Amino acid sequence: MAKLSAVFGGTFDPVHRGHVESLRALLDTGTVDEAIVIPALQPVHRNGVQVSGTHRLAMLRLAYANDDRVKISDIELSKRRPSYTVWTLRALKHAEPTKHFCFVVGSDWSADIDHWYRVWEFPSLTHLIVMNRPGSRNSVLAHKYFSQASNAKDLRRKHSGLRFDFSGPELDLSSTAVRERLAQSDSGPWLSNAIPSEVYDYIKTNNLYQ
Numbered sequence: 515m516a517k518l519s520a521v522f523g524g525t526f527d528p529v530h531r532g533h534v535e536s537l538r539a540l541l542d543t544g545t546v547d548e549a550i551v552i553p554a555l556q557p558v559h560r561n562g563v564q565v566s567g568t569h570r571l572a573m574l575r576l577a578y579a580n581d582d583r584v585k586i587s588d589i590e591l592s593k594r595r596p597s598y599t600v601w602t603l604r605a606l607k608h609a610e611p612t613k614h615f616c617f618v619v620g621s622d623w624s625a626d627i628d629h630w631y632r633v634w635e636f637p638s639l640t641h642l643i644v645m646n647r648p649g650s651r652n653s654v655l656a657h658k659y660f661s662q663a664s665n666a667k668d669l670r671r672k673h674s675g676l677r678f679d680f681s682g683p684e685l686d687l688s689s690t691a692v693r694e695r696l697a698q699s700d701s702g703p704w705l706s707n708a709i710p711s712e713v714y715d716y717i718k719t720n721n722l723y724q
């Protein structure tokens with residue numbers, strides 16, 4: 515059966531355990547075989563991104579250092595200007611045409627799907643995995659573009675175009691909440707639970723999010 519590769523994009527400003535544990539659950543349950551994590555290129559202090567792509571990439575590498583199923587990609591950061599997801603998906607598909615890709619989003623993101631650039635092209639390039647995120651409800655909008663998979667095995671049988679809802683660890687964490695705590699110089703248990711210790715040390719060493 516075909517190999518399944520999760521494509522996990524975001525700003526990761528910074529990466530937190532909600533990202534790490536959700537992706538790990540997808541891999542540990544065998545829902546996917548491997549994952550590519552792709553931080554988006556966004557200018558610092560515009561669109562809410564607070565630190566450079568170089569720092570966000572470095573923190574992701576630390577967060578996933580012990581998991582060789584996960585590759586961190588600079589495919590978007592290496593471009594001069596912000597890129598559309600559909601371009602990234604096309605490039606991945608072009609490089610590995612036989613692989614089945616699963617674009618992974620939290621349930622908050624799927625609510626926005628109608629506004630994505632050339633969203634109608636997505637089903638020919640990828641499946642969609644929607645991970646439950648506390649406080650947000652799954653949107654029905656994605657059903658316009660993707661057909662519901664009845665189980666995870668369908669993602670291997672069909673090349674693309676299916677939507678699969680995944681109930682992961684449902685950690686109530688966001689980068690926004692992490693940034694707020696860091697700005698308040700919080701160093702208590704909430705932060706050490708929210709981000710991997712290597713990421714916390716990196717943030718402190720580089721004086722980020724103050």
Ligand code: ATP
Pocket residue numbers: 523524525526527531532533536618619620621622623645646647648684685686687688689690691
């Ligand atoms: P911010 O608070 O800055 O908006 P964020 O925590 O939502 O950031 P992103 O980098 O925007 O993090 O998210 C990347 C992807 O991870 C998105 O698809 C998002 O829905 C998903 N995600 C983020 N946090 C969680 C979580 N706690 N559980 C599951 N998915 C999550």
